[in-house]
Amino acid sequence: MMRRAAHPARDPDNHAGPRRTGCRLHRLAALALLPLLAACAATGPTRGPEATPRADARPAEVTLYRDTLTARFDDGQLCAAPRPGRSGGWSGAFIGCAHPWQAVVATPTTRPRQPLRRGGAGVTLTPPEGAGESWGAQPGM
Numbered sequence: 001m002m003r004r005a006a007h008p009a010r011d012p013d014n015h016a017g018p019r020r021t022g023c024r025l026h027r028l029a030a031l032a033l034l035p036l037l038a039a040c041a042a043t044g045p046t047r048g049p050e051a052t053p054r055a056d057a058r059p060a061e062v063t064l065y066r067d068t069l070t071a072r073f074d075d076g077q078l079c080a081a082p083r084p085g086r087s088g089g090w091s092g093a094f095i096g097c098a099h100p101w102q103a104v105v106a107t108p109t110t111r112p113r114q115p116l117r118r119g120g121a122g123v124t125l126t127p128p129e130g131a132g133e134s135w136g137a138q139p140g141m
Contacts, residue, residue, distance in 0.1 A: 053077050053098035059125055062135045064114040069103050069123065083108070102126045109137075 120136015
């Protein structure tokens with residue numbers, strides 16, 4: 001009785017079969033990518049300026065919404081101080097960023113969005129060192 005030839009991918013003695021060659025290539029590709037993945041994990045994620053907050057950063061743009069005060073700092077960080085209640089002014093710390101500033105909103109807005117300027121009245125932003133900055137509505141707004 002004549003033995004039928006085995007399929008090259010299933011024949012254990014056939015070292016040049018297509019399936020075995022493919023496995024070797026996949027292993028080599030995975031081994032080649034391993035140092036790249038390790039380098040990425042070692043450096044951590046970078047997201048531009050937000051990845052490296054500066055201790056001396058100051059608010060560059062401040063916007064008052066009905067329920068939130070946001071401040072974009074000059075190092076790229078975007079911070080928010082949510083309004084805890086519905087009536088009157090509010091105060092609180094910035095969240096969502098690395099700057100531990102305090103915000104006091106003495107005069108809330110009824111507008112959906114109110115850009116503020118440095119030197120106005122109605123909002124005070126205070127850094128950890130304690131010298132507060134006043135912000136208020138821009139002229140004509």
